[in-house]
Amino acid sequence: MSAAMQNASSSEPIVVLDKVNKWYGDFHVLRDVSLAVGRGEKIVICGPSGSGKSTSIRCINRLEEHQEGRIVVDGTEVDADMRRIEAVRRKVGMVFQSFNLFPHLTVLDNLTVGPVRAQGVRVDEARARALELLKRVRIPEQALKYPGQLSGGQQQRVAIARALMLQPQVMLFDEPTSALDPEMIHEVLDVMTELAQAGMTMICVTHEMSFARKVADLIVFMDAGEIVEAAPPEEFFGAPKSERTRLFLSQVLH
Amino acid sequence: MGQSALVSRAVVAQGRRRPPPQGKGGLLPWLRRNLFRSPLNALATLLSLWVLFVTLPRLLGWAVADAVWFSPDAEACKQAAGACWAVVPEKYRVMLFGTFPYDEQWRGMLVIAIILGLALYCALARPSARTVAASWMAAMALVFVLMLGGVAGLEPVSTHQWGGLPLTLIMFVGTVVGGVPLGVVLALGRRSSMPAIRAVCVGFIEVVRGLPLVTVLFMASLMLPLFMPEGMSIDKFLRAQLAMTLFFAAYAAEVVRGGLQAVGKGQYEAADTVGLNYRQKMIYIVLPQVGRIVLPAMMNEIIRAFKNTTFIGIIGMFDVLRATSTAIQDPVWVRYSIEAYLFIALLYLAMCYGMSRYSARLENELTVRR
Numbered sequence: 001m002s003a004a005m006q007n008a009s010s011s012e013p014i015v016v017l018d019k020v021n022k023w024y025g026d027f028h029v030l031r032d033v034s035l036a037v038g039r040g041e042k043i044v045i046c047g048p049s050g051s052g053k054s055t056s057i058r059c060i061n062r063l064e065e066h067q068e069g070r071i072v073v074d075g076t077e078v079d080a081d082m083r084r085i086e087a088v089r090r091k092v093g094m095v096f097q098s099f100n101l102f103p104h105l106t107v108l109d110n111l112t113v114g115p116v117r118a119q120g121v122r123v124d125e126a127r128a129r130a131l132e133l134l135k136r137v138r139i140p141e142q143a144l145k146y147p148g149q150l151s152g153g154q155q156q157r158v159a160i161a162r163a164l165m166l167q168p169q170v171m172l173f174d175e176p177t178s179a180l181d182p183e184m185i186h187e188v189l190d191v192m193t194e195l196a197q198a199g200m201t202m203i204c205v206t207h208e209m210s211f212a213r214k215v216a217d218l219i220v221f222m223d224a225g226e227i228v229e230a231a232p233p234e235e236f237f238g239a240p241k242s243e244r245t246r247l248f249l250s251q252v253l254h
Numbered sequence: 255m256g257q258s259a260l261v262s263r264a265v266v267a268q269g270r271r272r273p274p275p276q277g278k279g280g281l282l283p284w285l286r287r288n289l290f291r292s293p294l295n296a297l298a299t300l301l302s303l304w305v306l307f308v309t310l311p312r313l314l315g316w317a318v319a320d321a322v323w324f325s326p327d328a329e330a331c332k333q334a335a336g337a338c339w340a341v342v343p344e345k346y347r348v349m350l351f352g353t354f355p356y357d358e359q360w361r362g363m364l365v366i367a368i369i370l371g372l373a374l375y376c377a378l379a380r381p382s383a384r385t386v387a388a389s390w391m392a393a394m395a396l397v398f399v400l401m402l403g404g405v406a407g408l409e410p411v412s413t414h415q416w417g418g419l420p421l422t423l424i425m426f427v428g429t430v431v432g433g434v435p436l437g438v439v440l441a442l443g444r445r446s447s448m449p450a451i452r453a454v455c456v457g458f459i460e461v462v463r464g465l466p467l468v469t470v471l472f473m474a475s476l477m478l479p480l481f482m483p484e485g486m487s488i489d490k491f492l493r494a495q496l497a498m499t500l501f502f503a504a505y506a507a508e509v510v511r512g513g514l515q516a517v518g519k520g521q522y523e524a525a526d527t528v529g530l531n532y533r534q535k536m537i538y539i540v541l542p543q544v545g546r547i548v549l550p551a552m553m554n555e556i557i558r559a560f561k562n563t564t565f566i567g568i569i570g571m572f573d574v575l576r577a578t579s580t581a582i583q584d585p586v587w588v589r590y591s592i593e594a595y596l597f598i599a600l601l602y603l604a605m606c607y608g609m610s611r612y613s614a615r616l617e618n619e620l621t622v623r624r
């Protein structure tokens with residue numbers, strides 16, 4: 001936790017989760033989750049399945065609601081107020097495990113539908129920005145195709161470009177490579193790495209430990225709904241403190 | 255494990271790409287494949303041939319060879335052994351236009367031409383959705399002017415004189431144009447997070463689906479006027495139109511609900527994360543996908559709605575079927591009602607088949623894209 005907290009004191013953190021608790025029925029899925037993310041910093045959240053890592057980041061843009069504790073994004077508290085939720089969603093881009101591209105729209109329209117319909121950006125302006133971003137994720141030639149005509153890796157890169165269209169302050173990645181064939185994982189991780197190098201604030205739920213080692217400022221290990229350990233990569237991989245972390249690492253680092 | 259030899263083996267590929275093997279062409283192989291594949295298959299083929307052999311000549315004789323096509327009176331029909339198609343040219347004015355004033359029936363003809371013409375244009379030329387909506391709006395306005403009259407030197411015709419195919423078509427178009435959007439609203443309301451809206455929508459859908467169409471029509475035509483304040487009345491045509499539309503909307507709502515459930519949760523979430531509000535999310539992301547999913551089921555309901563227009567005859571309106579049954583009450587022609595009904599059946603079949611083909615083509619185009 002130390003790295004995040006040090007940076008947080010030098011400048012305000014952009015995302016704060018403070019003792020967040022959530023239940024599905026009687027099942028306690030998030031237990032006192034507290035996390036601060038500084039501007040421009042990269043957080044990787046890992047842990048076994050069902051540990052609450054996806055649920056945690058889905059609470060940040062209110063795809064899930066938390067019952068106790070506070071979540072603040074860039075000064076705006078995330079609660080039941082729809083206007084505040086929409087304000088937060090404009091600042092937070094999200095990439096899903098299953099891409100969730102809109103199948104009835106072309107790649108270009110997937111990118112522009114949000115800015116044009118929700119924010120009233122002019123169509124030609126949105127298109128120009130979309131083509132710029134498609135170049136950045138290296139698929140400008142696919143702009144007029146439908147998502148179903150693309151490979152998984154291409155679809156996920158389109159999804160990243162779509163999330164960037166809103167010029168977000170923070171990007172959330174929810175296991176972005178878990179649904180990909182092995183030969184396509186790299187093209188997506190490369191794009192994410194470039195994004196990190198460009199200074200984007202990122203919170204990534206992923207099992208890609210080499211990516212975590214290379215990119216993360218802080219690695220957070222969750223198990224059974226709580227944060228078990230948080231440390232910079234050298235420390236996390238070199239000298240894990242908790243027995244649960246060591247067990248997890250022995251399973252994922254073959 | 256000893257040194258036992260490995261049984262499994264694989265051969266490294268050496269084949270070149272080549273076209274698939276061709277099936278045998280020609281008539282005889284085709285016959286063997288399709289009609290005489292097995293003894294049972296052959297038996298079924300022979301049996302079918304025998305049935306056709308026995309029935310077809312008599313049917314063709316009745317319907318074509320011995321039929322009377324034109325005859326100003328029924329005399330020629332009495333002599334003939336075959337069908338009396340002459341009833342159709344003799345009675346077509348009443349069959350097609352019902353009680354619409356005789357001298358004004360060209361207006362009804364024009365209405366039929368406008369509606370069928372526009373339907374054909376939309377199906378074949380495939381204009382944009384916006385053009386389709388705008389042209390139907392304009393066409394229906396024109397249709398009502400033509401039917402009601404009272405402007406541009408057209409003699410006024412009140413709705414209780416409307417009848418025949420124009421009435422059937424107007425009722426049908428009105429039902430679909432009003433019922434589909436209402437069905438979408440009801441389906442969305444049924445999934446609303448607000449309990450009051452949900453309860454109203456569920457209540458409406460379940461009540462209407464629980465009643466036969468005839469009951470709904472009777473309620474609209476007989477009971478609705480009782481609840482109206484003194485001196486206020488709604489036109490009978492409008493009441494029937496309202497009943498048909500509400501009835502259709504309840505079924506359309508359930509079709510749409512199925513489609514809404516089939517759109518994945520991820521689509522809703524992705525729409526949320528790109529900043530769309532509820533209305534935008536529905537219009538630009540969810541409903542277009544629902545449209546594709548529910549097209550076959552919705553077309554089924556639409557075709558049913560077309561045939562359901564015949565029910566308005568029960569509350570005393572002269573749709574094309576009721577107009578026909580009235581036309582053949584003429585004692586001279588009453589013996590030939592079968593021919594008249596067959597003609598109407600063909601009319602319905604042609605229109606329903608047209609709609610079915612159109613929907614099949616749409617489905618095809620939409621699947622190509624995915």
